Amino acid sequence: MNRYECMKRLAGKLKGDELFVISLGKMVDEWENAYPTVRSLNMGALGVECGTAIGLATALPHRRVICHDSDGSQLLDLGCLAVLGNRRPKNLIVFVWDNESYDSLYTNPPLPTETRGNVDLAKMAAGAGVQYTMTVRTYEEFDAAVEEALAANELYYIVVKHDTSAPAEQLHRRVQDGVEGKYQFLRYIEESEGLQIKPPCAVL
């Protein structure tokens, strides 16, 4: 499977008020093209997405949070699996975009992550206590998994096995740096939730 094709399929099934936490590399540009929105928080690093998504889902339990993570990133923060399994936030869906490679830039040959060997992240999540885990390998399986997760009110952990191919179309680059993207997201949360997270002057 091609990741961008999967992302476009996901984008077509969303309600329009979901919040997204996303990793780094070309995945960010692909999501930006598949689903351009200020509701995406681009973390730009490995090993921080899932934890951030758990915190966001905890703060806003009435909002659906979708985490776009990767195999390399999950492997860097396996501690989050234990938190997911014990807390089971019902408003969180974790997609692990697993190309079995430390490569999101379409370079060849892609260097392997541990999931190219015996490591099975979905089974690890299940072992940590996550009830709804699956690994999908075809577009049909991906569509079915997305529909099931979006219809449910449960934590889902979906490992998407995809290849390292580039998108078939030319994509534009996301231009916001981390700080600008953070503020876009933050101001959207403030407006949509009626909150003041970063007022002009901090007050206790």
Added chain:
Amino acid sequence: MISMEDANQIMDALEEAHVKVVVFLPESRLKPLYSMLLNDSRFEVITVPNESTGVCIAAGAWIGGKRSVMIMENSGVRVACEALARIGLERQIPIFIMMAYRGDFGEENWWGVNHGITMEPVLHALRIPYQVVRHSEDLKPAIHNAVLHAETSMYHTAVIVGRSVIS
């Protein structure tokens, strides 16, 4: 170990600062605080197996509109260093950290000394402003100031509870 009175003082200060989400990885010096937090309905408490996971959760809660704190031993700042750098230096999402000062001057355990050797240099490297609290009466103002300063600077802050308070 910290006294029940000081643990209560910390929880009251967190409540006064409108901290809603408390993330922690427990250790022995602040043990009464962790035990009391688990049974205190004023806070959403999240336990973690790794300090790096913990600071990420604290960051996510903050950007979702809930003030948060990560409480841990000071060895945790080494574990969480990469996540703190990414979230703070790249994103400027502030994380308020409270730590027990293992390895403070007068440390009685050989294995605790290294925590003290590395903590302040790591905080300096990450440019995290901090206050070491050595008197119980300074706990509340230190917590209040750390919460305020984190949001004003949009960067991490730390309160380190010194040996005179936790021993």
